[in-house]
Amino acid sequence: xxxxxxxxxxxxxxxxxxxxxxxxxxxxxxxxxxxxxxxxxxxxxxxxxxxxxxxxxxxxxxxxxxxxxxxxxxxxxxxxxxxxxxxxxxxxxxxxxxxxxxxxxxxxxxxxxxxxxxxxxxxxxxxxxxxxxxxxxxxxxxxxxxxxxxxxxxxxxxxxxxxxxxxxxxxxxxxxxxxxxxxxxxxxxxxxxxxxxxxxxxxxxxxxxxxxxxxxxxxxxxxxxxxxxxxxxxxxxxxxxxxxxxxxxxxxxxxxxxxxxxxxxxxxxxxxxxxx
Amino acid sequence: xxxxxxxxxxxxxxxxxxxxxxxxxxxxxxxxxxxxxxxxxxxxxxxxxxxxxxxxxxxxxxxxxxxxxxxxxxxxxxx
Numbered sequence: 231x232x233x234x235x236x237x238x239x240x241x242x243x244x245x246x247x248x249x250x251x252x253x254x255x256x257x258x259x260x261x262x263x264x265x266x267x268x269x270x271x272x273x274x275x276x277x278x279x280x281x282x283x284x285x286x287x288x289x290x291x292x293x294x295x296x297x298x299x300x301x302x303x304x305x306x307x308x309x310x311x312x313x314x315x316x317x318x319x320x321x322x323x324x325x326x327x328x329x330x331x332x333x334x335x336x337x338x339x340x341x342x343x344x345x346x347x348x349x350x351x352x353x354x355x356x357x358x359x360x361x362x363x364x365x366x367x368x369x370x371x372x373x374x375x376x377x378x379x380x381x382x383x384x385x386x387x388x389x390x391x392x393x394x395x396x397x398x399x400x401x402x403x404x405x406x407x408x409x410x411x412x413x414x415x416x417x418x419x420x421x422x423x424x425x426x427x428x429x430x431x432x433x434x435x436x437x438x439x440x441x442x443x444x445x446x447x448x449x450x451x452x453x454x455x456x457x458x459x460x461x462x463x464x465x466x467x468x469x470x471x472x473x474x475x476x477x478x479x480x481x482x483x484x485x486x487x488x489x490x491x492x493x494x495x496x497x498x499x500x501x502x503x504x505x506x
Numbered sequence: 507x508x509x510x511x512x513x514x515x516x517x518x519x520x521x522x523x524x525x526x527x528x529x530x531x532x533x534x535x536x537x538x539x540x541x542x543x544x545x546x547x548x549x550x551x552x553x554x555x556x557x558x559x560x561x562x563x564x565x566x567x568x569x570x571x572x573x574x575x576x577x578x579x580x581x582x583x584x585x
Contacts, residue, residue: 489562
Protein backbone atom coordinates (compact mmCIF):
# COMPACT_ATOMS: atom_id res chain seq x y z
CA UNK A 231 0.00 0.00 0.00
CA UNK A 232 1.25 3.46 -0.85
CA UNK A 233 1.00 5.68 2.19
CA UNK A 234 0.10 9.29 1.58
CA UNK A 235 2.40 12.00 2.77
CA UNK A 236 0.89 13.36 5.95
CA UNK A 237 0.97 16.99 4.83
CA UNK A 238 -1.56 16.99 2.01
CA UNK A 239 -2.39 20.50 0.84
CA UNK A 240 -4.40 20.54 -2.40
CA UNK A 241 -3.63 24.21 -3.02
CA UNK A 242 0.07 23.41 -3.38
CA UNK A 243 -0.66 21.61 -6.65
CA UNK A 244 -1.60 24.93 -8.20
CA UNK A 245 1.08 27.20 -6.77
CA UNK A 246 4.29 25.25 -6.17
CA UNK A 247 5.34 24.77 -9.78
CA UNK A 248 5.95 28.52 -10.18
CA UNK A 249 8.95 28.34 -7.84
CA UNK A 250 10.57 25.32 -9.49
CA UNK A 251 10.01 25.42 -13.27
CA UNK A 252 11.48 22.85 -15.65
CA UNK A 253 13.60 25.40 -17.52
CA UNK A 254 14.69 28.76 -16.16
CA UNK A 255 14.64 31.59 -18.66
CA UNK A 256 15.26 35.32 -18.15
CA UNK A 257 12.44 37.85 -17.60
CA UNK A 258 10.37 35.23 -15.82
CA UNK A 259 9.57 33.47 -19.09
CA UNK A 260 10.16 30.10 -17.44
CA UNK A 261 8.87 26.88 -18.90
CA UNK A 262 6.76 25.49 -16.09
CA UNK A 263 3.82 23.14 -15.77
CA UNK A 264 1.29 25.70 -17.05
CA UNK A 265 3.34 26.32 -20.21
CA UNK A 266 3.61 22.58 -20.91
CA UNK A 267 -0.15 22.26 -20.50
CA UNK A 268 -0.67 25.19 -22.89
CA UNK A 269 1.46 23.44 -25.51
CA UNK A 270 -0.39 20.16 -25.04
CA UNK A 271 -3.74 21.92 -25.39
CA UNK A 272 -2.68 23.78 -28.51
CA UNK A 273 -1.41 20.51 -29.94
CA UNK A 274 -4.73 18.82 -29.21
CA UNK A 275 -6.81 21.69 -30.60
CA UNK A 276 -4.80 22.10 -33.80
CA UNK A 277 -3.74 18.49 -34.31
CA UNK A 278 -7.17 17.03 -33.61
CA UNK A 279 -8.76 19.33 -36.16
CA UNK A 280 -6.09 18.77 -38.79
CA UNK A 281 -6.40 15.01 -38.38
CA UNK A 282 -10.04 15.18 -39.45
CA UNK A 283 -9.72 17.65 -42.32
CA UNK A 284 -6.31 16.58 -43.67
CA UNK A 285 -7.80 14.91 -46.74
CA UNK A 286 -10.26 17.71 -47.38
CA UNK A 287 -13.93 17.73 -46.45
CA UNK A 288 -16.13 15.01 -47.87
CA UNK A 289 -19.52 15.81 -49.35
CA UNK A 290 -21.00 12.91 -47.40
CA UNK A 291 -19.40 13.43 -44.00
CA UNK A 292 -18.36 10.50 -41.84
CA UNK A 293 -18.68 10.45 -38.05
CA UNK A 294 -15.56 12.46 -37.28
CA UNK A 295 -16.39 15.17 -39.79
CA UNK A 296 -19.96 15.40 -38.49
CA UNK A 297 -18.66 15.94 -34.96
CA UNK A 298 -16.29 18.66 -36.17
CA UNK A 299 -19.05 20.32 -38.18
CA UNK A 300 -21.33 20.40 -35.15
CA UNK A 301 -18.57 22.12 -33.14
CA UNK A 302 -18.26 24.67 -35.97
CA UNK A 303 -22.02 25.14 -36.01
CA UNK A 304 -22.16 25.74 -32.25
CA UNK A 305 -19.31 28.24 -32.61
CA UNK A 306 -21.09 30.08 -35.40
CA UNK A 307 -24.77 29.93 -34.49
CA UNK A 308 -24.73 29.76 -30.70
CA UNK A 309 -21.60 31.77 -29.89
CA UNK A 310 -20.66 34.23 -32.61
CA UNK A 311 -24.16 35.23 -33.74
CA UNK A 312 -25.19 35.83 -30.12
CA UNK A 313 -23.03 38.91 -29.93
CA UNK A 314 -21.24 39.80 -33.15
CA UNK A 315 -22.92 41.97 -35.79
CA UNK A 316 -22.65 40.94 -39.45
CA UNK A 317 -19.74 43.28 -40.30
CA UNK A 318 -17.68 41.99 -37.36
CA UNK A 319 -18.10 38.32 -38.29
CA UNK A 320 -15.30 38.24 -40.85
CA UNK A 321 -12.58 39.27 -38.40
CA UNK A 322 -13.94 38.16 -35.04
CA UNK A 323 -15.74 34.90 -35.73
CA UNK A 324 -12.37 33.13 -36.19
CA UNK A 325 -11.11 34.61 -32.93
CA UNK A 326 -14.20 33.65 -30.97
CA UNK A 327 -14.28 30.12 -32.42
CA UNK A 328 -10.57 29.70 -31.70
CA UNK A 329 -11.07 30.85 -28.13
CA UNK A 330 -13.89 28.33 -27.74
CA UNK A 331 -11.91 25.38 -29.07
CA UNK A 332 -8.67 26.36 -27.32
CA UNK A 333 -10.26 26.91 -23.90
CA UNK A 334 -12.21 23.67 -24.31
CA UNK A 335 -9.01 21.81 -25.16
CA UNK A 336 -7.26 23.35 -22.15
CA UNK A 337 -10.10 22.32 -19.86
CA UNK A 338 -10.24 18.77 -21.17
CA UNK A 339 -6.46 18.29 -21.08
CA UNK A 340 -6.64 19.61 -17.53
CA UNK A 341 -8.68 16.60 -16.44
CA UNK A 342 -6.39 13.95 -17.91
CA UNK A 343 -3.90 12.58 -15.38
CA UNK A 344 -0.48 13.27 -16.92
CA UNK A 345 2.98 12.45 -15.58
CA UNK A 346 4.39 15.95 -15.95
CA UNK A 347 4.79 16.56 -12.23
CA UNK A 348 8.12 17.47 -10.68
CA UNK A 349 7.24 15.26 -7.72
CA UNK A 350 8.29 11.63 -8.01
CA UNK A 351 7.02 8.53 -6.31
CA UNK A 352 9.08 5.51 -5.38
CA UNK A 353 7.26 2.37 -6.55
CA UNK A 354 9.20 -0.87 -6.02
CA UNK A 355 12.49 0.89 -6.61
CA UNK A 356 11.32 2.66 -9.74
CA UNK A 357 11.40 6.45 -9.75
CA UNK A 358 8.28 7.47 -11.68
CA UNK A 359 6.71 10.93 -11.79
CA UNK A 360 3.34 11.29 -10.11
CA UNK A 361 0.28 11.39 -12.31
CA UNK A 362 -1.52 14.62 -11.55
CA UNK A 363 -4.36 16.68 -12.92
CA UNK A 364 -3.66 20.33 -13.53
CA UNK A 365 -5.24 22.68 -16.05
CA UNK A 366 -3.67 25.63 -17.80
CA UNK A 367 -6.95 27.45 -17.24
CA UNK A 368 -6.63 26.83 -13.48
CA UNK A 369 -3.90 29.47 -13.66
CA UNK A 370 -4.93 33.11 -13.40
CA UNK A 371 -2.12 34.30 -15.70
CA UNK A 372 -3.46 32.22 -18.60
CA UNK A 373 -7.08 33.28 -18.27
CA UNK A 374 -6.14 36.92 -17.64
CA UNK A 375 -4.06 37.00 -20.83
CA UNK A 376 -6.93 35.58 -22.87
CA UNK A 377 -9.29 38.09 -21.27
CA UNK A 378 -7.01 41.03 -22.02
CA UNK A 379 -6.94 40.03 -25.69
CA UNK A 380 -10.75 40.17 -25.76
CA UNK A 381 -11.05 43.42 -23.82
CA UNK A 382 -8.34 45.28 -25.74
CA UNK A 383 -9.82 44.00 -29.01
CA UNK A 384 -13.27 45.25 -28.00
CA UNK A 385 -11.98 48.77 -27.26
CA UNK A 386 -9.89 48.89 -30.45
CA UNK A 387 -12.83 47.74 -32.56
CA UNK A 388 -15.20 50.15 -30.79
CA UNK A 389 -12.90 53.08 -31.59
CA UNK A 390 -12.27 51.86 -35.16
CA UNK A 391 -15.96 51.51 -36.02
CA UNK A 392 -17.37 54.50 -34.12
CA UNK A 393 -14.52 56.99 -33.65
CA UNK A 394 -12.95 57.93 -30.33
CA UNK A 395 -15.49 60.43 -28.95
CA UNK A 396 -18.69 58.64 -30.05
CA UNK A 397 -17.39 55.34 -28.69
CA UNK A 398 -16.67 56.61 -25.21
CA UNK A 399 -19.90 58.62 -25.26
CA UNK A 400 -21.80 55.42 -26.06
CA UNK A 401 -20.83 53.97 -22.67
CA UNK A 402 -23.63 56.01 -21.07
CA UNK A 403 -27.15 55.89 -22.58
CA UNK A 404 -27.94 58.80 -24.90
CA UNK A 405 -30.16 61.52 -23.45
CA UNK A 406 -29.09 61.01 -19.84
CA UNK A 407 -29.70 64.16 -17.76
CA UNK A 408 -26.51 66.04 -16.79
CA UNK A 409 -26.75 65.49 -12.99
CA UNK A 410 -27.11 61.74 -13.53
CA UNK A 411 -23.77 61.66 -15.36
CA UNK A 412 -21.93 62.27 -12.08
CA UNK A 413 -23.12 58.85 -10.89
CA UNK A 414 -23.37 57.06 -14.20
CA UNK A 415 -19.91 57.78 -15.63
CA UNK A 416 -17.92 56.28 -12.73
CA UNK A 417 -20.24 53.26 -12.64
CA UNK A 418 -19.85 52.62 -16.36
CA UNK A 419 -16.07 53.09 -16.27
CA UNK A 420 -15.89 50.74 -13.30
CA UNK A 421 -18.01 48.15 -15.09
CA UNK A 422 -15.48 48.08 -17.92
CA UNK A 423 -12.80 47.08 -15.41
CA UNK A 424 -15.07 44.61 -13.65
CA UNK A 425 -15.45 42.83 -17.01
CA UNK A 426 -11.74 42.05 -16.97
CA UNK A 427 -11.98 40.55 -13.49
CA UNK A 428 -15.22 38.65 -14.03
CA UNK A 429 -14.23 37.11 -17.36
CA UNK A 430 -10.84 35.91 -16.14
CA UNK A 431 -11.71 34.93 -12.57
CA UNK A 432 -14.82 33.02 -13.66
CA UNK A 433 -12.86 30.63 -15.85
CA UNK A 434 -9.91 30.41 -13.46
CA UNK A 435 -11.94 29.83 -10.30
CA UNK A 436 -14.29 27.34 -11.97
CA UNK A 437 -11.43 25.11 -13.03
CA UNK A 438 -9.46 25.61 -9.82
CA UNK A 439 -12.48 24.78 -7.67
CA UNK A 440 -13.31 21.77 -9.82
CA UNK A 441 -9.81 20.37 -9.45
CA UNK A 442 -9.76 21.14 -5.73
CA UNK A 443 -13.06 19.36 -5.09
CA UNK A 444 -11.81 16.29 -6.94
CA UNK A 445 -8.54 16.45 -5.00
CA UNK A 446 -10.33 16.77 -1.67
CA UNK A 447 -12.72 13.86 -2.30
CA UNK A 448 -10.04 11.56 -3.67
CA UNK A 449 -7.85 12.67 -0.79
CA UNK A 450 -10.60 11.43 1.53
CA UNK A 451 -10.54 8.10 -0.31
CA UNK A 452 -6.81 7.80 0.27
CA UNK A 453 -6.98 8.82 3.90
CA UNK A 454 -5.27 6.27 6.13
CA UNK A 455 -5.77 6.60 9.87
CA UNK A 456 -6.29 4.25 12.75
CA UNK A 457 -9.91 5.21 13.28
CA UNK A 458 -12.55 2.81 11.95
CA UNK A 459 -14.89 5.60 10.84
CA UNK A 460 -12.59 6.41 7.93
CA UNK A 461 -13.28 3.05 6.33
CA UNK A 462 -16.88 4.25 5.98
CA UNK A 463 -15.79 7.57 4.50
CA UNK A 464 -13.38 6.12 1.93
CA UNK A 465 -15.96 4.62 -0.49
CA UNK A 466 -18.02 7.80 -0.23
CA UNK A 467 -15.00 9.93 -1.08
CA UNK A 468 -14.10 7.72 -4.04
CA UNK A 469 -17.67 7.72 -5.41
CA UNK A 470 -18.05 11.49 -5.04
CA UNK A 471 -14.63 12.07 -6.61
CA UNK A 472 -15.52 10.00 -9.67
CA UNK A 473 -18.97 11.60 -9.95
CA UNK A 474 -17.60 15.14 -9.84
CA UNK A 475 -14.77 14.21 -12.21
CA UNK A 476 -17.32 12.97 -14.76
CA UNK A 477 -19.43 16.10 -14.39
CA UNK A 478 -16.42 18.37 -14.80
CA UNK A 479 -14.85 16.72 -17.85
CA UNK A 480 -18.12 16.40 -19.77
CA UNK A 481 -20.22 19.42 -18.84
CA UNK A 482 -18.15 22.07 -17.07
CA UNK A 483 -15.16 21.89 -19.43
CA UNK A 484 -17.33 22.58 -22.49
CA UNK A 485 -19.69 24.97 -20.70
CA UNK A 486 -16.95 27.28 -19.42
CA UNK A 487 -15.34 27.41 -22.87
CA UNK A 488 -18.77 28.23 -24.33
CA UNK A 489 -19.34 31.00 -21.77
CA UNK A 490 -15.91 32.50 -22.31
CA UNK A 491 -16.35 32.60 -26.09
CA UNK A 492 -19.94 33.90 -25.89
CA UNK A 493 -19.01 36.73 -23.55
CA UNK A 494 -16.03 37.59 -25.77
CA UNK A 495 -18.42 37.82 -28.73
CA UNK A 496 -20.88 39.93 -26.74
CA UNK A 497 -18.20 42.35 -25.52
CA UNK A 498 -16.65 42.79 -28.98
CA UNK A 499 -20.04 43.00 -30.69
CA UNK A 500 -21.28 45.47 -28.09
CA UNK A 501 -18.32 47.73 -28.79
CA UNK A 502 -18.82 47.60 -32.57
CA UNK A 503 -22.54 48.38 -32.30
CA UNK A 504 -23.00 50.12 -28.97
CA UNK A 505 -26.71 50.85 -29.36
CA UNK A 506 -27.94 47.27 -29.06
CA UNK B 507 -1.68 25.97 28.22
CA UNK B 508 -1.75 28.34 25.30
CA UNK B 509 -3.54 26.87 22.31
CA UNK B 510 -2.93 28.14 18.81
CA UNK B 511 -6.35 28.46 17.22
CA UNK B 512 -5.16 30.08 13.99
CA UNK B 513 -5.62 27.00 11.83
CA UNK B 514 -9.06 26.28 13.24
CA UNK B 515 -10.13 29.86 12.60
CA UNK B 516 -8.76 29.70 9.06
CA UNK B 517 -10.58 26.45 8.33
CA UNK B 518 -13.81 27.91 9.72
CA UNK B 519 -13.35 31.06 7.64
CA UNK B 520 -12.88 29.05 4.45
CA UNK B 521 -15.96 26.95 5.07
CA UNK B 522 -18.19 29.78 6.23
CA UNK B 523 -17.22 32.21 3.47
CA UNK B 524 -17.77 29.64 0.73
CA UNK B 525 -20.95 28.31 2.31
CA UNK B 526 -22.58 31.70 2.76
CA UNK B 527 -21.39 32.72 -0.66
CA UNK B 528 -23.16 29.69 -2.15
CA UNK B 529 -26.62 30.57 -0.75
CA UNK B 530 -27.47 33.35 -3.19
CA UNK B 531 -26.18 31.67 -6.36
CA UNK B 532 -27.94 28.45 -5.29
CA UNK B 533 -31.26 30.27 -5.25
CA UNK B 534 -30.37 32.03 -8.49
CA UNK B 535 -29.44 28.86 -10.38
CA UNK B 536 -32.69 27.28 -9.25
CA UNK B 537 -34.61 30.28 -10.55
CA UNK B 538 -32.86 30.14 -13.92
CA UNK B 539 -33.59 26.45 -14.53
CA UNK B 540 -37.13 26.76 -13.18
CA UNK B 541 -37.96 29.75 -15.34
CA UNK B 542 -36.47 28.07 -18.40
CA UNK B 543 -38.63 25.00 -17.84
CA UNK B 544 -41.63 27.29 -17.44
CA UNK B 545 -40.81 29.16 -20.64
CA UNK B 546 -40.25 25.96 -22.63
CA UNK B 547 -43.58 24.70 -21.29
CA UNK B 548 -45.28 27.78 -22.69
CA UNK B 549 -43.40 27.96 -26.00
CA UNK B 550 -41.73 24.61 -26.79
CA UNK B 551 -40.59 25.89 -30.20
CA UNK B 552 -38.13 28.31 -28.52
CA UNK B 553 -36.34 25.50 -26.69
CA UNK B 554 -32.98 25.78 -28.47
CA UNK B 555 -32.76 29.54 -28.09
CA UNK B 556 -33.81 29.44 -24.44
CA UNK B 557 -31.28 26.74 -23.65
CA UNK B 558 -28.42 28.89 -24.90
CA UNK B 559 -29.58 31.75 -22.71
CA UNK B 560 -30.08 29.37 -19.79
CA UNK B 561 -26.51 28.10 -19.88
CA UNK B 562 -25.22 31.67 -20.16
CA UNK B 563 -27.26 32.75 -17.14
CA UNK B 564 -26.33 29.61 -15.25
CA UNK B 565 -22.61 30.20 -15.72
CA UNK B 566 -22.86 33.89 -14.84
CA UNK B 567 -24.73 33.07 -11.63
CA UNK B 568 -22.59 30.11 -10.70
CA UNK B 569 -19.44 32.22 -10.99
CA UNK B 570 -20.48 34.16 -7.87
CA UNK B 571 -19.75 31.09 -5.72
CA UNK B 572 -16.25 31.07 -7.13
CA UNK B 573 -15.72 34.73 -6.30
CA UNK B 574 -16.59 33.85 -2.71
CA UNK B 575 -14.26 30.85 -2.87
CA UNK B 576 -11.43 32.92 -4.35
CA UNK B 577 -11.84 35.60 -1.67
CA UNK B 578 -11.96 32.88 0.99
CA UNK B 579 -8.66 31.49 -0.28
CA UNK B 580 -7.15 34.97 -0.26
CA UNK B 581 -8.20 35.45 3.36
CA UNK B 582 -7.00 31.90 4.13
CA UNK B 583 -3.53 32.49 2.76
CA UNK B 584 -2.99 36.05 4.07
CA UNK B 585 -3.17 35.29 7.80
